[in-house]
Amino acid sequence: MKNIIETKQLTKAFKHETILENVSIHVQEHTIYGLLGPNGAGKSTLLKLLTGVFKANAGQIYYQEAPWQSKNLKEIGAMIEGPAIYPNLTARENLKVLATLLNIHPDKIEQVLQTVDLKNTGNKIARHFSLGMKQRLGIAMALLNDPKLLILDEPTNGLDPLGIQELRELIRSFPDQGISVILSSHILSEVQQIADTVGILHNGQLGYEDKNDKQEAHLEKLFMDIVKREGE
Numbered sequence: 105m106k107n108i109i110e111t112k113q114l115t116k117a118f119k120h121e122t123i124l125e126n127v128s129i130h131v132q133e134h135t136i137y138g139l140l141g142p143n144g145a146g147k148s149t150l151l152k153l154l155t156g157v158f159k160a161n162a163g164q165i166y167y168q169e170a171p172w173q174s175k176n177l178k179e180i181g182a183m184i185e186g187p188a189i190y191p192n193l194t195a196r197e198n199l200k201v202l203a204t205l206l207n208i209h210p211d212k213i214e215q216v217l218q219t220v221d222l223k224n225t226g227n228k229i230a231r232h233f234s235l236g237m238k239q240r241l242g243i244a245m246a247l248l249n250d251p252k253l254l255i256l257d258e259p260t261n262g263l264d265p266l267g268i269q270e271l272r273e274l275i276r277s278f279p280d281q282g283i284s285v286i287l288s289s290h291i292l293s294e295v296q297q298i299a300d301t302v303g304i305l306h307n308g309q310l311g312y313e314d315k316n317d318k319q320e321a322h323l324e325k326l327f328m329d330i331v332k333r334e335g336e
């Protein structure tokens with residue numbers, strides 16, 4: 105299977121602090137890649153490199169097996185550090201603003217509202233949405249440009265169990281629609297339940313990357329081994 109995106113020895117430093125060091129991840133097409141790591145591991149920084157927000161100090165990013173270019177962003181949807189929504193607008197209005205900015209046909213708005221199950225929110229403004237609804241609106245915004253790759257930073261953060269389950273089902277439906285997903289989380293069980301491949305990031309280094317064998321105990325041991333290794 106082809107990689108939709110991969111990094112080779114990616115390194116990022118802010119001033120003199122190295123945040124990511126020689127990180128090589130491989131995200132296969134039509135799969136979900138779970139980027140697992142404790143707080144401060146560098147997950148958001150890595151996702152920002154993949155979306156061109158930050159530039160790497162060293163290493164390369166390949167999108168569909170060619171060096172990453174900013175034009176690839178047309179095929180990438182992202183929600184990093186929470187959904188960028190206007191709180192006083194409805195779901196439909198939020199999407200309309202973005203569709204106008206990106207020159208996207210208005211028909212697409214109804215389609216993404218349907219996908220994230222926000223079609224019936226009518227005149228309710230986003231300020232009054234539950235956290236789960238806000239996350240789903242953020243995902244709808246990321247889907248507006250018909251991405252081949254969806255990048256979601258801690259999408260289930262702060263959600264209750266029902267919200268988490270709804271979002272998990274939504275995200276799990278994407279590979280069958282031809283959308284590859286990278287999601288980050290610091291919650292092991294989340295990644296274990298959703299991802300096809302798991303990458304474990306700790307202190308800016310990728311300590312592990314492999315198929316998710318779906319056994320929580322196995323992943324937990326790996327995670328603890330990698331996180332503890334540092335302190336020895």
Ligand SMILES: Nc1ncnc2c1ncn2[C@@H]1O[C@H](COP(=O)(O)OP(=O)(O)OP(=O)(O)O)[C@@H](O)[C@H]1O
Nearest residue numbers: 118123141142143144145146147148149150289290
């Ligand atoms: N713009 C920046 N300038 C300086 N340091 C930064 C910047 N962005 C992130 N960092 C530092 O990089 C480190 C990794 O942060 P990052 O947000 O990537 O981690 P994370 O794994 O996403 O953590 P969390 O789960 O807490 O969101 C932190 O020490 C953070 O302070």
